[in-house]
Amino acid sequence: MTRHEIPMRDRILDALAQSGPDDWLSGEAISRAFGVSRAAVSKHVMSLREEGNIIESVPRKGYRLISRADPWAGNDVREKLRTKVLGQTEWRWLKETGSTNQVAALEAMQGAPEGLVVVARRQSEGRGSRGHRWLNLPGSLCFSVLTKPKLPPERLGELTRAAMDAVAEGVRKSCGLALEKRFPNDLFLNGRKVTGILVETMFHNSDMQWAVMGIGVNVNVPSEALPEELAGVASSLYAETGTAFSVSALLRHILEALEARLDAEKLPDDVPFSQTKNGPEERR
Numbered sequence: 001m002t003r004h005e006i007p008m009r010d011r012i013l014d015a016l017a018q019s020g021p022d023d024w025l026s027g028e029a030i031s032r033a034f035g036v037s038r039a040a041v042s043k044h045v046m047s048l049r050e051e052g053n054i055i056e057s058v059p060r061k062g063y064r065l066i067s068r069a070d071p072w073a074g075n076d077v078r079e080k081l082r083t084k085v086l087g088q089t090e091w092r093w094l095k096e097t098g099s100t101n102q103v104a105a106l107e108a109m110q111g112a113p114e115g116l117v118v119v120a121r122r123q124s125e126g127r128g129s130r131g132h133r134w135l136n137l138p139g140s141l142c143f144s145v146l147t148k149p150k151l152p153p154e155r156l157g158e159l160t161r162a163a164m165d166a167v168a169e170g171v172r173k174s175c176g177l178a179l180e181k182r183f184p185n186d187l188f189l190n191g192r193k194v195t196g197i198l199v200e201t202m203f204h205n206s207d208m209q210w211a212v213m214g215i216g217v218n219v220n221v222p223s224e225a226l227p228e229e230l231a232g233v234a235s236s237l238y239a240e241t242g243t244a245f246s247v248s249a250l251l252r253h254i255l256e257a258l259e260a261r262l263d264a265e266k267l268p269d270d271v272p273f274s275q276t277k278n279g280p281e282e283r284r
Contacts (some may be wrong), residue, residue: 008034009044016055016065025249026062049138050122054244067220067244069139076248081130084149086145086259089115096122100144101200101214108146108210110203116146117255139220139238141247145213145255149262152206156199162261163213165198170254171195171217175237175245192235195219215254 012030017027030041045055045063052069070076077256081087090112097103107116120142151158167187168179179187179195187195198214221236238244 008036008040009047010118012041013048013053013065013068016063019064021064021066024058024061024064029062029224030223033250045152049222049225052220052247054139054222054238056222057180057223057224064236066222066238070246070248077252081252082256083115083259085115086147086255086262087115087117089113090099090117092116092118094118094120097122099214100142101198101212104144104146104212104214104271105200105202108212112146114146114148114210117143118145119251134253137218137221137236138225139218139236139247141215141217141219141251144217145215145258146210147213147262148195148210151208153203153208156208158200159199159201159211159213160197163215163258165256166258167195167197167217169214169257171237172248173257174253175241175243177237177241189237189240192240193233194235194237194240213258217250217254220244223269235273256275 011034015030015033016025019141027038027041028233031038032034034041036044045057049055054066055063056066057063063158066281078087078091092107094100094103097120100123103120104112104116104118107118113152114272123142147159149159156251164181164185164187168181171179179189179190180191180252185197185199186193194219195215197216199211200214201211202209217236218236218239220238223235223239226234226236
């Protein structure tokens with residue numbers, strides 16, 4: 001492939017990578033180097049961010065690449081995954097979808113095996129509990145897992161508890177951070193929401209047929225990518241620490257911790273968390 005056959009977005013990404021994380025590359029310099037408008041540069045940078053690349057921008061300085069996105073083939077997750085069921089049957093890697101929970105639920109109704117994992121770079125119709133919207137931001141981890149635990153309806157709340165514990169452990173192991181769990185389904189860092197969980201189930205009479213556990217974590221989301229209406233309410237692991245983390249490693253650690261908690265005999269008793277008052281529930 002010749003230089004001119006390489007997509008412009010990839011050429012811009014390579015230029016930012018060559019500059020390194022300590023040097024800024026101005027939009028004007030990129031525009032001149034590749035013969036495109038400043039508006040086109042901004043559009044390509046936005047596209048690169050949506051794929052999980054962390055690119056910071058500052059007026060009168062330009063852009064700098066903090067971290068490239070993890071590979072989007074899944075091999076780096078599956079090859080190191082230490083589970084018996086979760087992630088060992090089927091995967092769906094999607095660049096864009098309405099909702100990973102919707103995809104997983106449809107697969108479940110069509111007979112998909114337990115352990116199916118659906119991962120998406122972007123989702124346009126993400127949902128939170130009580131009908132609230134979940135915003136899938138560039139650099140975040142968004143996935144759903146199909147499980148088939150043998151639990152009666154009165155123990156349904158334990159699934160959300162198990163997912164919250166698994167996310168907290170996964171973040172601790174892969175990122176070295178301690179998240180605060182808040183009732184009913186959120187996790188916070190430095191008082192700002194970084195994770196949300198939505199569990200949806202299908203019962204026949206009193207027997208659970210399957211459960212889809214949707215998890216969203218704001219991992220490598222730059223602070224400037226957070227909507228203004230969420231300022232002070234939501235954040236990301238990167239925005240709070242200034243450190244980029246491997247989304248693939250985090251996904252792997254969450255799945256491993258989740259499987260360890262899904263044995264019905266090991267699930268925690270459904271005792272409510274401390275009723276910490278939350279801000280608006282704008283996340284999954």
